[in-house]
Amino acid sequence: MTDGKDFNKHSMDIEQAPQSQPSKFLDDDGRPRRTGTLVTASAHIVTAVIGSGVLSLAWAIAQLGWVAGPAVLMAFSFITYYTSTLLADGYRAPGPVNGARNYTYMDVVRAHLGGLKVQLCGLAQYGNLVGVTIGYTITASISMVAVKRSNCFHRHGHDHAPCSISNYPFMIIFAAIQLVLSQIPNFHKLWWLSIMAAVMSFAYSTIGVGLSIARVAGGAHVRTSLTGTSVGVDVAGSEKVWRSFQAIGDIAFAYAYSTVLIEIQDTLRSEIPENKVMKKASFVGVSTTTLFYMLCGCVGYAAFGNDAPGNFLTGFGFYEPFWLIDFANICIVIHLVGAYQVFAQPIFGFVEKLCNMKWPENKLITTEHAINIPLVGPYHISFFRLLWRTVYVIVTAVVAMIFPFFNDFLSLIGAASFYPLTVYFPIEIYISQAKIPKYSFTWIWLKILTWACLFVSLVAAAGSVQGLAQEVKKYKPFKTQS
Template identity: 80%
Template structure:
């Protein structure tokens, strides 16, 4: 029979006797939790897994809408803003001071410590709504990549003019099945190995896409590009140009989104050196690395396909050959998104589980862990029935939503627009002002506010473009039509 014992699903509380005997520094951190072991390497892997995602595949399309001038400029602007605000957010992990203050374990906790009031609920709505949206988006994208493997083989065998229609639905179900298993990983601290694998996969498929684009450019052939992107009257109508430009901005914003999980990543780091310093270095490594890939993939992809760049150049069949390399790249995308799904889902899982374990501390269904011996694994594995039921239900629901609305570019743009301003810009700036007691109407206060307001305008226009695109998709979408 399985052994039963009481334990919080997210951490083991520090026994009082360890405090009294003075051994806490060896096994526990200053907050009584088991000593954290994260490093800059693991934090960078988490960031790269979160940032280099499906968004990189749409960057050639985004650059095509904006052109050679605005496209790279927007990419670099989002890169700078994301890195700058991530350093502000890293300093907010502890309160009141960035080094010796009290730890906060979630984004909501950080906002509660520095700002309080209604802003805490608004932060939770923005963060967890974004996490739900991202996991739905990753379910869609992973299934598209899985379908692309079969379509690539079909095109290779039967020719490029064959329809090769394949349904996404079975692949969404396969992806959901894998996530149900992986979702039983208890918390963020156990995800390092999965993030490292996913980060390697992201480098692999980004490099393949970049290499194929370079080969296409080197092979010659005329494609139309311009300083302003798609041409009104030739490629698009005037209205479409405006809406697509807005949507492209949202896609780029989504491509840099990782603020939703930054605090959770920082909470995995060792106490020495100071977490905020390590997190800033990891953010610099992650954002710099991804920006290099983004500029290369976006610009070289645009050079390869011109104004007709597909929304996803590895699954939209910008490339057909070599088919085996396309297959490998799409497998890498699927594997990466398997890991990325967990990086974004774990904060939501932990929030719900902590909420109910605190609300019903005596409910054994919620709080009891069952130690089950598994022959193929060393030692035992802990199963919590509430975790099993809740996480399985979540994965199933997100998969069903993905099946109902299997759109890609517009969905990415809307997620990016909805989360970029509040989570990447507004809250980090407001908390920085509160933490450092920056005087109202001072120079620093003014330029931080101007940055915040400018990003709000960008987010609004990006959301408008994405909503318009989704509306068009809904009008033309046939639920039972295969890809």
């Protein structure tokens, strides 16, 4: 076949495309000079990938068992890495200027596919990003509550103390922090926040694994099996099916970062072609997170067996040492503070760009005011940015208060975003860019992969919707407590 060779040649042409002479402060496209590296891109990916999804993996493995659980984890890992390398090649595309940049996921789809698919991509991407920010608000509040409950259990004992605490004040606290951080102008200013968040994610994952190992070493008597939870003992037959579907959605959510891949790639400096650096960063990020996921999921299952809690650091499978549980949950909160911004910044940028294009004469939207901040330097404030981002954070917090369901919500987001954003669009972009002939061997197996992932997403979504329906039946908004 010649399509592979043609594509390699085409990729080299893109990578070696002549660029206009950049200045000291501006890149070849006239924008402020990008400074991202392999380290910062890897940190962004780890921040995006190792999120609240890691906390539910012990529960997910418990539903699927020792055989299917790790197999599904590895399958999602391979698919995510493979399709991310395909998407990375779409950052620069031939056009009026050879090697022109595509700044967002939608821009990549517009350059390679066009038509209705651009709108469908936007709907899937930004809908998913909104869902993730809501999910992170829920998760952060659960971890804050867990700190208070841990101290309560330590003082009064966990056998008799109810220690019921409302999540809602903590959702408000998390939203207040995001109100401040959301005024960071763009993704390029977030590298320090992502590195700090990545360190936090390693910290709480390591603590969770360490506590699980200690529990196993201590001789905890738990039931595990090759097929997970037992029908008739742990769950009913229908519940086993629905929970297995939901577990697949949880694992899909745990690997979701394609939604921000192009935005991360757009932070990289151009001395080395961005797609080469992004592929290395994807390998570092996905392989690192897979290692942690395997440890958290499998060791967590070994520690708790078929009774694994939905969130193994806040579901109180562990009570002592209480100070270490507190520290782990504080790490989760700090991590989610940064992760929220990684997922929210593309939404902010999209809306602000759209409004600038639609109302270029509107002073409220286009005018920025310089304010000199001591020890920081000049900061440019936009009243439109201040207003719109504030409204967004408040709305996500209110929705989180109305639907504070951890596992079901994460599973639904994972199911809804995995197929279109992680699989369908990257593969379609690759087929178009590489000009792969229809019905060739490569075309056929890529289509088989696409359809298989669609089926997986549909069954995961079905399990999530069923789980949410069950939760809603017994839930009273603004009254239920942890």
